[in-house]
Amino acid sequence: MSYASLAAHPCNLADFTLWGGLSPYPLSMEALFEGGLKNDAMPERFEVPIEVGGKKGKAPLPVKYLKIDCHVAANANYSISIWHLFFEGYLPPSLLSPSSLLPPASTLVSLYTTHRSRTTNHLILAHLRRLGPSSQGIQAFNVLYDSLDPTTRAAFESPLCRELHEKLVREGEWEEAERILDRGKEGGLFREWTPGGGKGKTVAKWERLFLPASAAEAKHSWPTGRGGHAMVRVGRKILLFGGWDGSRDLGDLWEWDLTAPDGGWRCLESGEAAEGKDKRPGPRSCHQMVVDESEGWVYLLGGRKDEDAAVGGEDATMADDVDDRPASPRGPAGADPVPSAPALRSGLSGSMSGAAAEDRWRSDFWRYKAVGPGRGKWELISEDTRGDGGPALLFDHAMVLHSPTSRLFVFGGKNQPFEPSSPADESTNSTTHPTKTRYSGLWCYDLRRKKWSFLLGDPQPPSESTTPSPINSDRLLSRAGHALLLDPSPRHPTLYVYSGQRNEQYLEDLWAIRLASLSSAGERGRSGKRDEGGVREEDDDETWWRQGTVLDFPLLSTPRSSLSPAAAAASRSLVDLSALPASPESSPSRLGAATAESSSPYPTILQICRLWPPPPTSSLQLASASALVPPPGFTQRLVLDPHTDSWTLLTGLIRSLPPTASYGGGMAYANEMRESCLAGVWRRVRVPDQTSREGKGWRWEKIEEGRGVGRTLVEEARGVTIPEGRFAAQVVHDPLRRETYIFGGHPDVHGSVDHRLSDMWRLKIIEPSPDEALRMAKFLVRKQRFYELCQTAPTVIALQYLQNDLSDVVDHSSPSESASFRRCMAALLSAPPLMNVDVSLDASVELPSRAEKDVLAAEAYRERHRLWEEVCTFFPSEERQPEEDLEDTSRLLRVWQMTGKRC
Incomplete structure (x- = not known):
């Protein structure tokens, strides 16, 4: 329509x-x-x-x-x-051939009439069952059910639901009802209790980790508060280096043991200079570390240095671990054509004046041997990466490492020093060297060849075109304080760039950079990546990638004059759909190539695609207005769960809009914002049964946060159960236990300027599962049985059942369930006085299996039937009777007659 x-x-x-x-x-x-x-x-x-x-x-x-x-x-x-x-x-796809014909209109009307009749019968059956035996409803139900055709009976409800009603509601056989639920789990009745399945709730369980009692008196037993530090996981260890404590940079190195029951930090290096010791990186903050799991090396790059200190000397105070966000006008964004490594090195000659200034802005590049022979050794890879054809001294950048190809990727961050020649050059300039722009681009370091490659920077706007901006940019813009995620899929490793800050604006966009696969066999047609159940997913995202840009860069040694028009466009622009090829096979450097494997140190970028927000011409633009997405922010932390491919996002520094402000387009206006630290956990999960046309099958969801099961008494005594809002913190993910750890950070922009956090938290994402659904269903069944025991059995028997059987299926970390469990004592205390008798509690005493006939049998049926309907809500809608009630029909008819509208 x-x-x-x-x-x-x-x-x-x-x-x-x-x-x-x-x-x-x-x-x-x-x-x-x-x-x-x-x-x-x-x-x-x-x-x-x-x-x-x-x-x-x-x-x-x-x-x-x-x-x-x-x-x-x-x-x-x-x-x-x-x-x-x-x-x-x-026209359905099955009828596209000329020989296919639509069914006649009479057939369509007959199918629709049959559907209405079947639905009506289902509503009548559900109504008769609700009436119960007192109103002859069960007898009428049985007569009508037996008179229906097999198709209508089979579509009414699952046989297990019918059997559960018979044993639970009519006979009160509690143990048999629980066995039916066990069979239902095996038969798939709880299949919707999965991540993104539509039922259940994903909960983030936080647990604060404290100093073990045995180490309370030990020296150097816990790192001091800091922000802008770096933290990585190496095997079963967590390494922490550096940071800013509010007054100075730190250079200490700490280790956390994930295998120890109580964990605990151990200081490996204090960071204090000592004569005779091996070289090691100096104190720093706003740097990054990544791990090469195959070799056990930890790579360290970057660090912030205050430009005022370069003038004022060594005693000048360092800047905060947050970007100062200068309120300067935004200039044109552009980047040089991709230069070769020799060009990068030659472009730096004469760019620095004075040996002292040149030494200060050197970008040293280190690696640390974390496991294996030579453990604990620092190695200086480069004294100045800029002089070696790599990036300048960066801070607030992001790094990832792809071990199968031994390549390290660095994206974004701010170059140091930055001296714009004019206000128009403050962001980037098309004639500026890539290490002298405000924001750095995408760099790649080959660990084997020890060579840097400059892949892309801020896009260079074509002539007579507007400058790309965060407001309406179809190009990937450089930024700082963003999240960079690597999906190491063997088919196509993909880099994801999310959020961050550019000039005065916080970005909300999500970009994907797809790299070429390692093997030459089947760039297309290969199976997708394996899902949680071990089944290969269909590659349903090709439509999305076709909307992006094929960026197979030509070799840098190729003269520009000899390139084809399409190849020349690829070398100078990131998004030019009219000039670039439509598929990776026809990309410029792939034409005439015999294999997809390349001996070049430059990785092949197949496509760059903006995943969010959708383009204005997309059918998803209307849905994006109401979609639930995380707020744009600075230093948001993103981790990938390799088991489910889901993302977990911990929010950082955000700018909240006043109620009267407008918002949209993937950016936030700085002059309307109020900065604050937002505590929150978000999850990006796959939506089952959703095609790429509906959003590539992914969605964001805000996760409810709660207290974990460990150290609850200590946490309650200290008055904190979840971590407070912060930014400039660091997180690591443990894929073995599927847990995330966060340490330190800046508590809030409105707090003390010099205060930094030193707390350590463990996050466990509890996702919906069939086992959890089964436990919750048994909790409801046993709670109803307990209520009936209070009325029909000795009080001491009911108390024993409460303490043993009912308590066994309660999630005591859930506030709602624990409160419901505690309310059960009210039913026990209000039991009839005649039940206060002494009985034996040994195994020879059998619990009553059904209510006595003279004890409110009709009321017991209504309560059990209400319980049965609540348990059936755990099942898919096609497996249970209709939820609509015929008793509402007369009210609906009156509403229609009065208003002619739906109620």
């Missing part, structure tokens, strides 16, 4: 509902669409359903009459006008 108006007008339709059916009578119509329209001249298109019914059985939806309920105009004081409305047909 498409709607359009000639121009903005107060009479334009703003809110409406579309109905359709075989009769003009309102009660016989189906709701097709409900929504609103924008008050402009742009056509809007909406999809309307062509089928009704869920997974129990779909039927075609024939429409002869349409009705539009117009609710509100663009201006509520005006009448409503519809200017232009038209419908487009739909």
